[in-house]
Amino acid sequence: MGTINSALNLMAGALEADQEALNVVANNVANANTPGYTEEKPDWQQNAPISVGGVLMGDGVTETGATSQRDRVLEERLDQQQQLASASSTRLTALNNMQALFTPDSGTAGSTAGDIGSDITSFFDSFSSLERDPTDNALREQVLTSASTLAGDISSAASSLNGQRDAIDQEASGVVSQVNSLSGAIAQLNLQIMSASPNSDAGTLEDQRQQDLSQLSQLIGINQVTTQNNGLEITTTSGQLLVSEGQSTQLTTGMVNGVTDFFLNGADITSQLTSGGGQLGGYLTARDTDVPNAVASLDQLAYSVSTSVNAQNSSGTDLNGVTGTSANPLDIFKEPAQLAGSAAAMSVVMSDPSGIAAAGAGNGSGDNSNAVAMANLAGEALGAPTTGFSLTENLDSTTPVNGTTAGNIVVYDTRGNTYQATVTYTQQGANTWSYSISLPAAAFASGVSTPVTGTMTFDAAGNLVQIQPSGAANPETVGTAPNDVSSIPLGFAGLADGAADLDMSWNLLGANGTSIVSQTASASVQSAGTQNGFAGNQTPINYYSNFVSTLGATVSEVQTENTAENASVTQLQTQNNALSSVNLNDEAVAMSTLENSYQAASQVFTLLNTVMTSALNLGEETAVA
């Protein structure tokens, strides 16, 4: 019953939204109802055929006659609904293009994004095949082939989405010249109408202005306020002035972070235009929300699969007896530097199939335990292990020798399990501290925690200047100059849950290149801690399925909105046509038709809801019985 309840909830939501729209109309009514405000206005007739369930309604209007100025209220409502319908129609087109990309078997030679679901299955299945004969070269080749197909399709999908975003950006940019042309024309018409009113008939000019307004409202969301002598002030729906009687303000564009932003009087109003409606609102919603959401989902898929598979492969032994290390990992996929952009950059870097570590660490090449672990990743939650962390911390320089302080950070392994890593600093003498980084003993299969240790040195100003991991021949200079280090590698092997070794970088510098671990005469305190791992709650294939389902649900929701908005436009055009003469009787008939239709439809809805609720309940009871 969730869907029917959702439908009812939608009604409640729409109620609030429409009340807002009505408030705007009501506000403008006060301005419209002024003495001398009785010039003739154009009348409109619908052009398009009506159909619900796939075919749009109310597509465009035609001027057919003249009617009273008091229909401005109706025209404004019509403009409002047209700008909503225009926005959802534009967004729907973009969403349909996105959805087509992920439809199975829709791929061409250049794009096979629709196959990503089967690619994921094939890739992990290839490890299951390798389990049977871990030294078989053909099976190893198959793993790399499957990996290439998966990486290629994800990368291709991300590239196609970015291409769609660029195309939408260009379309959005193109709307500006039309908006400026129309707002300029409306300002000129305003002047002519104001000079004619109230002493002479400006009907033809008002016809032209209404046509321009109708077109403008399909391009961007606008509000209209009538001024003295039948002039008009037009603002964006968020209140920025576009036309004030005879003056119009031109929209301009500029590139910001690689996309077109929109400016009015030097102020960036892109976000306001996004929510305002019209074609531009639809384009911007698709460009700034729908496409980025899809790309972000693919990024997470690519990042998680790449990092998890690489980490697991590095923790095993390849056909040559080599086990991966932090310095020389056995990466199958190109290791992503960061989450953003992971999908577009996804590729296979391993060319020699002997690099696939089917055997567990320390086992002979005939062992398959790591191939089993790789295959099992298909059934594990889609997270990403921590590959780097930062701790912003001050060490109290007045701490006595052998005095300690500590910092903490929660890190993730390849199976999504978390551990609290503890960094313990011990005062060794003037400006010198030792460090010891450890995970809880329970994290290890052996039950023994072996910390990673070293020494750090600070300058007189309290900046970390040198670090020397235990076992290193010489200290490293911390900084951004060539040969300096900004981080040090840490590794923890033999985790109890069978996850791949936890190989991480301890980042020592902040974004501005200065050390984030400092030593001053202030109290020891950890002020921040960040890391880049995350836990997932879905397997790779489930994550992808949910992504495609969510996209489909969004398309369906926007389609519903668009159908309803076009229906509303059709109704308003019908009403406007019925009011083509200044005749209260005609108006009463039109009103009566609307009332009767509404009442009858309400009854139909209520009855249908009852029937459907009962049917579903009865169906469920029957099924249980």
Add this chain to the structure above:
Amino acid sequence: MQESDAPVAKPELKELVVEASRALALLDAPRLDELAASCEALNRDLDSMDVGEKKELARQAREATADMSVLARVLEATRANRNVMRRLREMCERRLEYDERMIRGAGEAGAEAGDIDGDD
């Protein structure tokens, strides 16, 4: 007259919902009344349905849920449009009353002025 044995094609629930949305978009009140009557009949028949019919209706209900969302949205848009039309009518009636008062007021003022003139 003998009834035909040929099965009468019953529209699916989904078609009924889509038709209601279409009729509402066109403000086709008579068609909506017909649909309401059909729904009432369907509602009455619920209790007498056998297991197979109930299962079939449940299937149709599941398939029609998305279209019910559309009908709900069209209905709400219609309600908002109805409110706009009501306000339009109220505004028109207020202006007519205002104009009548102005005319009456002007007439009374004229008569009063005439009286004064008469007095003169």
